[in-house]
Amino acid sequence: MTTLKSKLQDDLNAAIKGRDELRSSTLRMTLAAITTQEVAGKEKRELSDDEVQAVIVKEAKKRREAAEAFDKGGRAESAAREKAEGEVLAEYLPQQLSDAELEQIVAQAVEEAKAAGAEGGKAMGQVMKIVKPKVGDRAEGGRVAATVKRLLLG
Structure with missing residues (x-):
């Protein structure tokens, strides 16, 4: 298991033990997306840290876009949830350029x-x-x- 993927798994276990519902559900969805990428194609393979990071970037972008859509639709509570999930994922991404x-x-x-x-x-x-x-x-x-x-x- 790659170091980034194992860190996600360890953090998920800690979130479950700490009863942090937001963090555990976000990490579960992210790990599911990683697994989906691993089994895509003709044979199962292990993703590298860079590929895992690309999946996290994609998931974070989905959260940002969903938050914007919920904001436009007047669903502030759902938008806040998506933004919070995006913040959890941001912890696993490289520092963004100013x-x-x-x-x-x-x-x-x-x-x-x-x-x-x-x-x-x-x-x-x-x-x-x-x-x-x-x-x-x-x-x-x-x-x-x-x-x-x-x-x-x-």
């Missing part, structure tokens, strides 16, 4: 792309190719794309 850090990385990438001859809207793909490896899972793709658009076309 807006200033993200903007600095994107600004450097824009300069690199322009130096390579990229111009206008077509340069967005080139800039994203430069930014994505530098950012990794420390910023959501939509947030990165919005920053690139603003600095490139703004």
Whole structure:
């Protein structure tokens, strides 16, 4: 078992013993999503820590989107629950980049792309190719794309 997956399992056991319903249900859902990924495809396999982290990122994004949808629908209690679940998952993710850090990385990438001859809207793909490896899972793709658009076309 990978170290991140075993940490999730250990934390789930602790949450169950501590009768922390929110934490235990969130970790159960996350471990179920990891297991689903492991058995997807032709044969069962063990996910690496990076793959486990990708599943957690996906689950956290689902919680954020659900919270927004519940907020728009006027279901504040459900939105609060989704946000709380997202906060539990955030503990297992790398520290997110601040807006200033993200903007600095994107600004450097824009300069690199322009130096390579990229111009206008077509340069967005080139800039994203430069930014994505530098950012990794420390910023959501939509947030990165919005920053690139603003600095490139703004």
